[in-house]
Amino acid sequence: MIRIVEVGPRDGLQNEPTPIPPEEKLAFIQRLRDAGLVEIEATSLVSPKWVPQLGDAETLWPQLPAGGLYSALVPNAKGLERAVSLGVKRIALFTAASDAFTQKNINMTVAQSLEVFAEVAAAFRAQVPDGWLRGYVSTAFECPFAGRVDPEATVSVASELLKIGCDEISIGDTIGVAAPVEVKRLTPLLASAVPLDKLNYHFHDTRGTAIANVAQALEQGVRSFDSSAGGLGGCPYAPGAGGNLATEDLVYFLERSGFATGLEPLRLAQASLPILEQLGRPPASKAQRAALAALPQTQ
Amino acid sequence: MIRIVEVGPRDGLQNEPTPIPPEEKLAFIQRLRDAGLVEIEATSLVSPKWVPQLGDAETLWPQLPAGGLYSALVPNAKGLERAVSLGVKRIALFTAASDAFTQKNINMTVAQSLEVFAEVAAAFRAQVPDGWLRGYVSTAFECPFAGRVDPEATVSVASELLKIGCDEISIGDTIGVAAPVEVKRLTPLLASAVPLDKLNYHFHDTRGTAIANVAQALEQGVRSFDSSAGGLGGCPYAPGAGGNLATEDLVYFLERSGFATGLEPLRLAQASLPILEQLGRPPASKAQRAALAALPQTQ
Numbered sequence: 001m002i003r004i005v006e007v008g009p010r011d012g013l014q015n016e017p018t019p020i021p022p023e024e025k026l027a028f029i030q031r032l033r034d035a036g037l038v039e040i041e042a043t044s045l046v047s048p049k050w051v052p053q054l055g056d057a058e059t060l061w062p063q064l065p066a067g068g069l070y071s072a073l074v075p076n077a078k079g080l081e082r083a084v085s086l087g088v089k090r091i092a093l094f095t096a097a098s099d100a101f102t103q104k105n106i107n108m109t110v111a112q113s114l115e116v117f118a119e120v121a122a123a124f125r126a127q128v129p130d131g132w133l134r135g136y137v138s139t140a141f142e143c144p145f146a147g148r149v150d151p152e153a154t155v156s157v158a159s160e161l162l163k164i165g166c167d168e169i170s171i172g173d174t175i176g177v178a179a180p181v182e183v184k185r186l187t188p189l190l191a192s193a194v195p196l197d198k199l200n201y202h203f204h205d206t207r208g209t210a211i212a213n214v215a216q217a218l219e220q221g222v223r224s225f226d227s228s229a230g231g232l233g234g235c236p237y238a239p240g241a242g243g244n245l246a247t248e249d250l251v252y253f254l255e256r257s258g259f260a261t262g263l264e265p266l267r268l269a270q271a272s273l274p275i276l277e278q279l280g281r282p283p284a285s286k287a288q289r290a291a292l293a294a295l296p297q298t299q
Numbered sequence: 300m301i302r303i304v305e306v307g308p309r310d311g312l313q314n315e316p317t318p319i320p321p322e323e324k325l326a327f328i329q330r331l332r333d334a335g336l337v338e339i340e341a342t343s344l345v346s347p348k349w350v351p352q353l354g355d356a357e358t359l360w361p362q363l364p365a366g367g368l369y370s371a372l373v374p375n376a377k378g379l380e381r382a383v384s385l386g387v388k389r390i391a392l393f394t395a396a397s398d399a400f401t402q403k404n405i406n407m408t409v410a411q412s413l414e415v416f417a418e419v420a421a422a423f424r425a426q427v428p429d430g431w432l433r434g435y436v437s438t439a440f441e442c443p444f445a446g447r448v449d450p451e452a453t454v455s456v457a458s459e460l461l462k463i464g465c466d467e468i469s470i471g472d473t474i475g476v477a478a479p480v481e482v483k484r485l486t487p488l489l490a491s492a493v494p495l496d497k498l499n500y501h502f503h504d505t506r507g508t509a510i511a512n513v514a515q516a517l518e519q520g521v522r523s524f525d526s527s528a529g530g531l532g533g534c535p536y537a538p539g540a541g542g543n544l545a546t547e548d549l550v551y552f553l554e555r556s557g558f559a560t561g562l563e564p565l566r567l568a569q570a571s572l573p574i575l576e577q578l579g580r581p582p583a584s585k586a587q588r589a590a591l592a593a594l595p596q597t598q
């Protein structure tokens with residue numbers, strides 16, 4: 001069984017300047033649930049000053065559709081406080097394998113971020129004993145500011161996140177540059193530090209390599225992948241370029257490869273359409289466009 | 300060394316209803332040459348009644364930029380006559396692994412097409428002793444009318460094309476449905492009938508799996524791939540959906556994987572833009588969009 005973690009509502013929307021009201025987000029999440037998705041990163045508890053698009057967590061969270069396993073990004077102690085007040089049971093901590101990236105993105109070195117997160121993780125465990133904790137290692141292959149990343153740097157950060165108590169480590173090709181040969185090199189190194197069943201890959205499809213990377217990771221035994229419905233989430237460092245791996249492309253590939261996902265491709269293809277329309281973006285997913293093109297009413 | 304056969308001017312344009320004048324096609328082919336592409340399928344000698352877009356072969360061919368290895372699709376004896384008059388040295392014959400497809404597409408069964416092509420191939424060899432002959436096996440994985448195709452059917456047609464004297468067999472995922480697991484199954488069967496160095500894959504990226512399929516074919520030892528600049532060539536059976544694997548995506552993937560292509564990615568990314576503009580289509584290639592997004596003047 002392959003785990004798919006849907007990150008559209010958080011990672012897909014966070015950089016979009018067009019404000020999406022909370023009721024639209026809730027309807028989007030409901031459609032994702034209706035398509036069969038269970039694990040959904042729903043929002044971020046970062047300061048609304050930094051990410052206004054996700055400033056509505058307090059409105060959104062209590063209204064999330066029943067039955068989903070929702071998570072929220074938590075950047076610091078203040079974010080954890082908000083998470084605990086909201087009853088959030090699943091949180092994600094976001095750091096990177098490159099100091100240049102964390103400095104620009106979260107205004108700390110990687111080491112500083114790990115110190116902060118060790119405290120956040122401990123506080124979360126104390127207050128939410130049945131909680132679930134994800135650690136992100138972004139720029140795992142390459143940093144937009146510092147270039148190629150040494151696999152050992154990525155493994156080291158993943159290992160540290162495991163030590164502070166993460167239940168899962170998500171390895172991100174944040175700018176969507178990696179080729180399968182890099183996944184083949186990195187994965188066994190990661191697996192020597194992190195049990196395979198705690199490893200997740202978060203690929204971006206900015207240059208069309210994401211599915212090939214998933215295929216390689218599957219061969220290496222990884223069974224958990226992030227994706228974003230409709231490919232929501234352009235890359236801020238390459239305007240006009242694609243961002244997150246689209247959930248539709250991932251699901252098509254998995255199903256055709258013989259891995260059941262339990263998802264409904266047509267409902268999935270339609271789930272992001274109202275949001276894409278509000279953002280003025282065409283569907284970025286090829287499998288989604290193919291599924292929609294097969295519908296008489298959308299031709 | 301990986302061979303890339305650029306099929307944009309033929310396969311990419313043939314289904315486009317907006318007429319592109321020959322001088323625009325020549326400028327396009329010049330830009331492809333400037334980006335470093337050598338092997339280019341430039342046109343088809345099918346009747347202009349059937350494919351009006353490519354009805355200008357007699358105007359186009361004598362003006363093709365120097366230094367390229369150009370080929371033309373030849374559907375029958377009449378097409379061969381035109382090819383020989385034009386001095387065409389490289390021709391391609393187009394059949395499929397599915398009778399339902401050839402019936403709709405070329406109005407013959409597969410067996411009938413092989414009979415016709417045996418005569419065309421013999422006549423070509425007699426008249427153009429130093430000529431080069433490609434055979435296409437389309438719908439190699441699945442037919443839009445008859446469903447999944449038995450790998451043995453594909454191997455059988457490939458084998459027959461080899462017997463009638465083809466120098467190369469191009470295996471097409473015409474509707475862009477295949478996953479790497481299918482490439483992994485088919486390729487060794489093909490390789491038992493056709494020497495690996497005579498095998499080429501022609502993937503379509505309709506559902507985002509093309510690069511993953513290339514990756515798998517590379518692992519199986521295949522070293523020749525078709526692609527289309529800018530992803531030109533929508534699939535007529537899935538309006539709105541993507542078609543041919545984009546040359547930009549292929550080149551990005553190969554270079555990042557350590558295979559030198561000798562091509563210039565930026566020139567390549569720009570090569571199809573004037574045609575795409577005339578057709579009113581956005582660039583379909585993710586690597587192309589990423590390359591263009593990095594250019595200040597195109598943001």
